[in-house]
Amino acid sequence: xxxxxxKASLGDYQEYINEMVIERDFxxxxxxxxxxxxxxxxxxxxxAARQYTKxxxxxxxEKMELDHEWADVFSYVIDxxxxxxIDAEKAFREKEEINNKxxxxxxxx
Numbered sequence: 001x002x003x004x005x006x007k008a009s010l011g012d013y014q015e016y017i018n019e020m021v022i023e024r025d026f027x028x029x030x031x032x033x034x035x036x037x038x039x040x041x042x043x044x045x046x047x048a049a050r051q052y053t054k055x056x057x058x059x060x061x062e063k064m065e066l067d068h069e070w071a072d073v074f075s076y077v078i079d080x081x082x083x084x085x086i087d088a089e090k091a092f093r094e095k096e097e098i099n100n101k102x103x104x105x106x107x108x109x
Contacts, residue, residue: 010088014087021079031080034079037076044072
């Protein structure tokens with residue numbers, strides 16, 4: 001099994017996720033299915049964040065690992081980029097160039 005290298009780029013993560021999809025035989029997953037999986041993982045990340053911040057939690061809930069839930073979301077976002085033929089690093093850099101030209105109002109202004 002291949003491991004992701006230290007100091008990996010987004011492109012490295014895209015390549016790694018693509019290889020894991022093949023190795024784990026998830027190649028028939030569709031874009032709509034990916035969106036459902038991603039949505040489920042975002043919900044689990046939200047629950048883990050609630051637990052982490054102690055926001056309206058109860059003692060009966062299963063403890064969720066915040067960093068693991070974040071990693072699940074990241075993996076699905078990268079897999080979705082692969083399915084949609086998006087160069088994640090290029091897209092991120094281009095969008096940040098646009099965002100850096102925007103004027104942002106602070107909360108409450």
